[in-house]
Structure formats: C-alpha cells, structure tokens
Amino acid sequence: MEFCKVEKNEIGKNALLLVLYGNDQKVISLLNDRLKTYNYKIAIGKVGSMEVQKVVSAIETAAKKNGIISEKFYREEHALYHAIIDALHGITRGQVELRSVQRTVGLRFSILRGYPYANQDEGEWIAVALYGTIGAPVKGLEHEAIGLGINHL
Amino acid sequence: MEFCKVEKNEIGKNALLLVLYGNDQKVISLLNDRLKTYNYKIAIGKVGSMEVQKVVSAIETAAKKNGIISEKFYREEHALYHAIIDALHGITRGQVELRSVQRTVGLRFSILRGYPYANQDEGEWIAVALYGTIGAPVKGLEHEAIGLGINHL
Amino acid sequence: MEFCKVEKNEIGKNALLLVLYGNDQKVISLLNDRLKTYNYKIAIGKVGSMEVQKVVSAIETAAKKNGIISEKFYREEHALYHAIIDALHGITRGQVELRSVQRTVGLRFSILRGYPYANQDEGEWIAVALYGTIGAPVKGLEHEAIGLGINHL
Amino acid sequence: MEFCKVEKNEIGKNALLLVLYGNDQKVISLLNDRLKTYNYKIAIGKVGSMEVQKVVSAIETAAKKNGIISEKFYREEHALYHAIIDALHGITRGQVELRSVQRTVGLRFSILRGYPYANQDEGEWIAVALYGTIGAPVKGLEHEAIGLGINHL
C-alpha cells in the first residue's frame, strides 16, 4: 500500500489531494515532488473572505506569481478564470455568491498545470481545487465544502 | 507521516478520501476501519449515467440498503436528498443536468453519517461525496469532477 | 374581523388565497364572488406530475378554457408563460426541474386576470399561484411549497 | 365555514397565512393562538431592503430573539438558513439578488417551528414564509411576491 500514490493522468485528483492534505507539510512536500517528476507546475495557498471576488483574485495572483500562467496572454487568464468559477460552483452550490447571501468561506486552494492525457497532443490543462469551510460569518457555524475546475490551456 | 489519517470532525474530507481512493481496496478498508471507530456509518458505490435521476436513485438505494438512513422517516430522506443535490452542483457546475445538455458521468460515491462536531449536541450529520468523470457520451472525451454535500440529519 | 377580505390591488394575495383555501369549496365560492365584483377573471385547477412541462400545459389549458387569455394572441400566451415559470421558481427553488432531479409535485393552481393598480392606465395584469407538495415520488415523502408569478398583460 | 382554520400538518400554509394576513392584527392573534395549541413556536416581522443579506439577518435575528432556534447549535442555524434561502427563491425567481440587479423588497416574514407530520418521530421542522413586494427602488414600481422554505430541524 503506497502512500499518496500519484497518477499523471489524474490532474483533478492530484489537485484535490493537495488541498485535502494541505495542513500536513510532509504530505504536501511528497506530493509536490512526485507531481514535479510528471512536469506539473504547482501553486498552493489559502484565502478566507466573504467576497467571491477576493477568492478569485487570490488564486489568480498565486497562479501568476508562481509562473503557472503567463500574464502576457489573455488565453491563459481565460482558462484559469473559468476553472476557478467552476471550482466555486462546488463550494457555493447554486449561486456563486457569499456576502450577498450572508456567508463566508475559509479555503485552501491548489492550481496544477500539466499534460494529464496519455496522448501528449491533448496539450496542457489546468486544474483548480478548493477545500475548506463555508458558513455563517461566525466562527464554528460552518461545514466543509469542496470544488474542482478543469480547463484546457 | 501517518497514512490516511482520519479526523472525526472532518466528515467531508473523510467522505472525499473514500471516493478519491475508491479504486484501492486496501486504502478503503483502512479508512473504513478508522471511520467506524468514530462510529461513522459508511456506504460506497459506483454509478454511471446520463440521467441525474439515476445518480440520485443509486445513492439513495445504497444509503437505505446499508442502513445509513431509515426508510421510515421522511426527514432522513430529505436530509440525504439535499446532500446529494449539493454534491451534484460540484459535478455539474451551473445546472444539475446531464443528458439534456449532452453529457454523461461515471462516478464513485460515498455516504457518511455520524457526529462530526466536537459538541455532541450538534447531533448527526450526513455527507455525500462524488468523484469521477464528466464529459461527452464518448469514452475518453471527459475530465474529472468532484462534489460534496453536507447536511444535518 | 371580516372573513377572507379581498383587496382589489392585491392580485397576488388573492391568487394565493385561492390555492391555500382550495380544498374548502365555500371559501372558494366566497372569494370567487368577491373577486368577480372587482372584474377579476379567475381559473383554478389541480395538477400532479413529475414533468414541469405538464404543469405548464395544465395551467395554459385552464387559462384558455376559462377565457383568461385569448388563444389568438401570442402576447397573452407570452405573459402567462412567464408568470407560470416565475411561480415555478418558488416551487422548485433553484432549478425548474422535477423528474430529472427525482422529485414530483402535487399542486393546486389559480390564475387571475384584472386591473390591480389604483391607476386604471396601468392596465391588465395576470397572476399565477401554485400551492401543494413537492418531494420524492413516494406518497408522504414531501413537504409544502408555494409559488407566485405576476406579469403585465 | 370556519374562519382561518388551522391544520397542524400544514406548517407551510400556516406560515403563509401569517404573512398574508400580517396587516390584520386580529387575524394574526387568532392564528397565533391556534398555532400555539399545536405547540408551534412562532415569530413574525418585517424587513425592507435592497440587500439580500439584510433580509437573511432580520429573519435570523427574529428567530433567535423569539427562541425559535438556539444560538448554541449550528445545526439549527443551518436548518433555518436554508429555509430562508429557499423562501428567497420564490421572491427573487431566478437569482437570489436584489441590489446587484437593481431591485428592492418590502417583506413581511414568519417563522414557524413544530411537529407537522402525523408521525411524531418525523421530529421538528421549520418553515419560513415571505410576502410583500419586489420592484424598482421607486415607490409603486413593484408587484407582489411570495416565498416559502421548509426544512427538518
């Protein structure tokens, strides 16, 4: 039974493990190392907010700072943006809103870029995973939530 | 570095690990054993369909067969139903539809029932996790998707 | 304390009372009489289905049979259609679907047409009210739901 | 023909009558008395705003002040929150937003907690009803709207 086995073709699962084990530095290091042998580019981070806008910004900023997407091309921004919004659907379930419906999130996020398909000609894809809590703007009045968005780059 | 550490208070994460590692019987057994020491009731299964309705039915049937919810009370059905629909939002991202928008899913699911909060008076909660692929009704034209729904019982 | 007082300018409330008291023939008669003194045209009916489409059809058919809208003009059909869909949002809360998300409804409906505004030049409006139960396709596994749609004619 | 007959098993209808007759103190008193004989806990109130958030807060505050839900348990907050959001779907029909789509509401609300099912083991449920007007942020440019959310507690 191998620990945290990583499959190259499961970009989504890989992004999800990064956020699920995000508070365990050793596991994150291990996953990081393995994913890099598959040439995945990786960024992870945290964001807590009542503003969807801030969640989007935090992920975009991390992606640019870590060289996951280029700031020069709109197409990369476009691909990432829709992956983020898709991931937010899993978190918000029904309407991508937080403050306006009186709730807040505390999330870890991961961004992965690589070639997940066996056929290399399928090109690069990007995955955004989110995991954390959503609830009332009062500590403890919350439950967990997950989200994953995947897009071609 | 402990393998597949399980926290009692992370009902969502526990349900997610069950679907993410769902093709590794040893990990599933290990998770199962640990979750049962926390008195979690567990059901796992698989469903592939172009009909949202069949996904809902497969999970409801598994929940009843495995004694996760009672067939006698609507309140348990009601709690499970909304957890399923919430989880489907993460899978479908925007509209809980499959066939009508020409797509299909192949999913593993898990259902967990237990007391995730430190305060036992918070009572029982149910979590439904979904993981698999979504895409065109042609093998390979698909990418991964995740979903999680949590509700009080 | 007057019983079932009816205000001319509350077309929505009037439509709602007709569905809420729908199983009490005496109240319905009383409301009917009072609403007719305000020149409201009225139709009431019942529909149970797992198909949204059948709910829409049942209401449209009742509206035409009772002379609430004319079959000759699309504009009346258009006004009624959007009032029905609006009312269905209250019943379905999130996505106007029934069978595809494994649920069914049993509804009473009312349709009112008249001049609700003090200023007669505001012209005619139409209200559609729905009340009944929504739930699993099993008797008893359901709770109540309400919906109201209002449109200018 | 009995006035304002109240059925114990129609928690939704009861909540709806409280908002529909909300400007008639005598009817409200009568309904209150009858509902209390069925051990229903009741809160009513009013809120006008362009912010969905303020509508949610007003109802949550009223529920806590009147002892409808306990502030100690997240599960009660969770049940109430989703009942409120469900009710808001009927009011907003399509997207639970007000200011961002340039509209405002003036609403009466009611909250009911009790045992609506014949089988006492179905436990407690909560209903939130909303009735009032929605429209442009200009007095008179508005029409009526209704909403009802029901959840197990």
Next chain:
Amino acid sequence: MEFCKVEKNEIGKNALLLVLYGNDQKVISLLNDRLKTYNYKIAIGKVGSMEVQKVVSAIETAAKKNGIISEKFYREEHALYHAIIDALHGITRGQVELRSVQRTVGLRFSILRGYPYANQDEGEWIAVALYGTIGAPVKGLEHEAIGLGINHL
C-alpha cells in the same frame, strides 16, 4: 444585394444590428431612418461598468429620456426591466453578476419599441440588445458578448 435591409417583423435583429454596427455612424443613421418608417422608437447608448446595476440604470435612463417608455406607468418599466435582464443573461452566461465574480463589461446597447408582428393586435413589444466585451478588469483581457431581451409592452 441591399445594404442593411430591415424587416419590420424582426425587432430583435434590428436591435442587434444597431449594436453590432454601433461604431459606424452612417450605418446607424441608415438603420434609424428605415426603422422609423416602420414607426419603431429607438434609443442607443454605451455603458461600461463592473456593476450590473449601472448597466440596468443606464438603459432605463436612456429609455425614459428618449421617450421609449413612460415614467408614469409601472407596466412599461416592468416590461423593459425584464427585457434588460434577459439580455444580460446572454452577456453573463450563467449568473447575472459582474464585480462579485471579478469581471467587467464595456457595452453598446439599443432599445426598440414597436409593432413587430404582422397582426397589429399583437400590440407593442420592446427589444433590448447588448454587444461589447466582457472580461477581467484589465484592458484587453476580454472577449465579445451579445445579449437580447424581448418583451410585450
């Protein structure tokens, strides 16, 4: 091959051509002249914002200033409002939000009022067309979008 042929019964297409050719004053003049021979009332304008609310306001203000709708009647405001929101669905595709999901628009809009149906008894209708760009709040990080809303008046 006639240039910019205009059909009386295509109110939507006419509104769309006005926004698509909006930066070509000669074409706009030509379209304007032809549409006026069919007794269409016309308003055109531009709006750029991260607030949906401002887009709605800009169109409503233009409609009133140009006498497309009367400020005296709610029914005209109501018809226009829903045409605007319908048009915004085409622009925003999924959720009528801009700032909260970190995006902005730069739009031309047109409003047309007239009798598009062969049968004059179908009465007046209103069309709102929107065309421009949507994207990140950074110049150039954007692509085109279109929207059309049609309602009976």
Next chain:
Amino acid sequence: MEFCKVEKNEIGKNALLLVLYGNDQKVISLLNDRLKTYNYKIAIGKVGSMEVQKVVSAIETAAKKNGIISEKFYREEHALYHAIIDALHGITRGQVELRSVQRTVGLRFSILRGYPYANQDEGEWIAVALYGTIGAPVKGLEHEAIGLGINHL
C-alpha cells in the same frame, strides 16, 4: 459606407453577422470570402428542436464535418462544447432547457475558428453564434433570441 465590413479581431461579431444574415445567400458568400482571407474556418447550419441535446449535437456534427475541430482531440471538443453552452445561455436566458419548460427553438448557427487577437501568440479561438426564435411549440407563438459563446482553443 462599406457593406458588411469584417474586422479580423471581432470573431464574435463575425459569427453573429453570419447568423443574422443567414437567409441571404449573397451576404453569406461575401462574409465567407472575407473571413477566409483572415484564415477563419467557418461552418453554418440550422437546427430546430425541443431538445437542447439535439442543438448541441447538430453544432458539434457540423464543426467536425467542416473540419472546424478535430475528432481526435478532446481539448477541441471541450472548447467547442463550452462555447455552445455559453451561446445557449443567451437563447434560453436562465436555464438551459427547452422541452422540460415547454418551449422550442428554430435556430441558425455559425461556428468560427481563427486568430482574433492582434497578438498571434494569443492563439486560436472558437466562436459559436445562434439566432432564431424561441417560444411555445406552436408556430408563431415565439420571439427572436440570440446567443454567442467564445472560447480559447
């Protein structure tokens, strides 16, 4: 005043003109010729249905038959699919459904593939435009609708 002037960087507008002028063969030929000088690949077609699924299929089939996208790569299918769904949001305004909410469409569609951005490194993009009528499943009970989806390839 040049007729049907075509800008290379307006992939969306170009796709829209193709559907708006779709019943005028001479204009279509002219647009086709001009777009091909910019190396745009083009497909146009028609579809009428109560099934969203058939609309999606018709466009996908036309895209493949005309060599707009390759059948070998999922990434191209994925890009096209989301452009189609985006375009359908403009047509359906609120929920991408037809039959289930009792309505039908008669649409012309166009698909364009090319390099719309001044910076060639922005790579290829795809645009899907839809124009036609939506309404009750009865001839004449309908109005126009438009939709546009744009995605990076």
